[in-house]
Amino acid sequence: MSLRTYVDAWRHSMGAILDLELLPEDADRVTDLPGWSVRDILAHLVHLEDVLADGTETADTAGPSTVPQDYTQAGVDALHDVGLPDLLVRLRELVERRATQLAVLPDDPAAPAPSTPAGAPWTWETLLRNRVIDAWMHEQDLRRALNRSGNLDSPGAQVTVQSFQAALPFVIGKRAKAPSGHPVAVVVTGPVPFAATVVVNDDGRAAIDDDATPETTLTMSTEAFIVLGGGRRKPGQVPVEVDGDTELAHRVLTGLAVTP
Incomplete structure (x- = not known):
C-alpha cells in the first residue's frame, strides 16, 4: 500500500473516534484492554500523536523494534488528570x-522515519501502517465499550486485517508448531473476508499455500479475527468454528495475538 493510503486510513479512523461524540460519563467505561478505560485510550492516542507532531523522539537504530508497554502506560499516566472533554x-x-505535516510524504517508503514512539527504528511505511492499526484497533475498542x-x-479495517493475515505463517508455524504436512486454513468471513492456508514444510518453514488441502480449518468473523489478533480477548471468548485438530486449533487461536 502507498503511504498516502495509510495516512488516509489513519485520518478516517481518527475522525470516526472524534465523531463518536463521547460524553464525560463515558470516561470510566471499561474496555477490552486490561486496566484501561475509555479515557485511558483517548489519553494514549493524544500522547502518541503529540510525540509525532512535535518530533521530540528521534528514531534510534539501537532502540527496540516495538513500542514497550511501559512506554505507552507512562503516556497514559502523564495525562491522568486531564478530563475526557479536554482530551478530545x-x-x-x-x-x-x-495531517498538515503529512501533506507531503517521502518518495521512499523504506526511508527512516524522523520521529517515532519510543525511538523505535521504523521506516516511514512501518510508522504509518502502525498508526493505522493503532488508531483503528482503538476505535474498535471504544465501539465495543460503548456498544x-x-x-x-473501513480503510483501517483493510490495513489491519491484511497485516494480521501476513503474520499467519509465523503464528501457525512458530507459535502453534503445526506439524509438517498438516495444512491449516484460516477463513475469515464478513466485512473483510479472506481465506489463507498455511503449510509447514519439511525444513520447518511455514508459508501460505492456497493450493494445499486443509486438514484443520478455523472459521471466524472479521471482528473475531481482529479481537484475537489484537490480544483483546482469549480463545473461547469469541465464536470460532473448528474443523479438524482441536488441540492444534487452540494453539493457533492462542498464538493469534500479534499486537498488544
Whole structure:
C-alpha cells in the first residue's frame, strides 16, 4: 500500500473516534484492554500523536523494534488528570496538525522515519501502517465499550486485517508448531473476508499455500479475527468454528495475538 493510503486510513479512523461524540460519563467505561478505560485510550492516542507532531523522539537504530508497554502506560499516566472533554479537544487539534505535516510524504517508503514512539527504528511505511492499526484497533475498542459497532469494513479495517493475515505463517508455524504436512486454513468471513492456508514444510518453514488441502480449518468473523489478533480477548471468548485438530486449533487461536 502507498503511504498516502495509510495516512488516509489513519485520518478516517481518527475522525470516526472524534465523531463518536463521547460524553464525560463515558470516561470510566471499561474496555477490552486490561486496566484501561475509555479515557485511558483517548489519553494514549493524544500522547502518541503529540510525540509525532512535535518530533521530540528521534528514531534510534539501537532502540527496540516495538513500542514497550511501559512506554505507552507512562503516556497514559502523564495525562491522568486531564478530563475526557479536554482530551478530545487535544486529539482533534493534534490530528489536524499531524495531517498538515503529512501533506507531503517521502518518495521512499523504506526511508527512516524522523520521529517515532519510543525511538523505535521504523521506516516511514512501518510508522504509518502502525498508526493505522493503532488508531483503528482503538476505535474498535471504544465501539465495543460503548456498544456502537461500526467501520468493520473501513480503510483501517483493510490495513489491519491484511497485516494480521501476513503474520499467519509465523503464528501457525512458530507459535502453534503445526506439524509438517498438516495444512491449516484460516477463513475469515464478513466485512473483510479472506481465506489463507498455511503449510509447514519439511525444513520447518511455514508459508501460505492456497493450493494445499486443509486438514484443520478455523472459521471466524472479521471482528473475531481482529479481537484475537489484537490480544483483546482469549480463545473461547469469541465464536470460532473448528474443523479438524482441536488441540492444534487452540494453539493457533492462542498464538493469534500479534499486537498488544
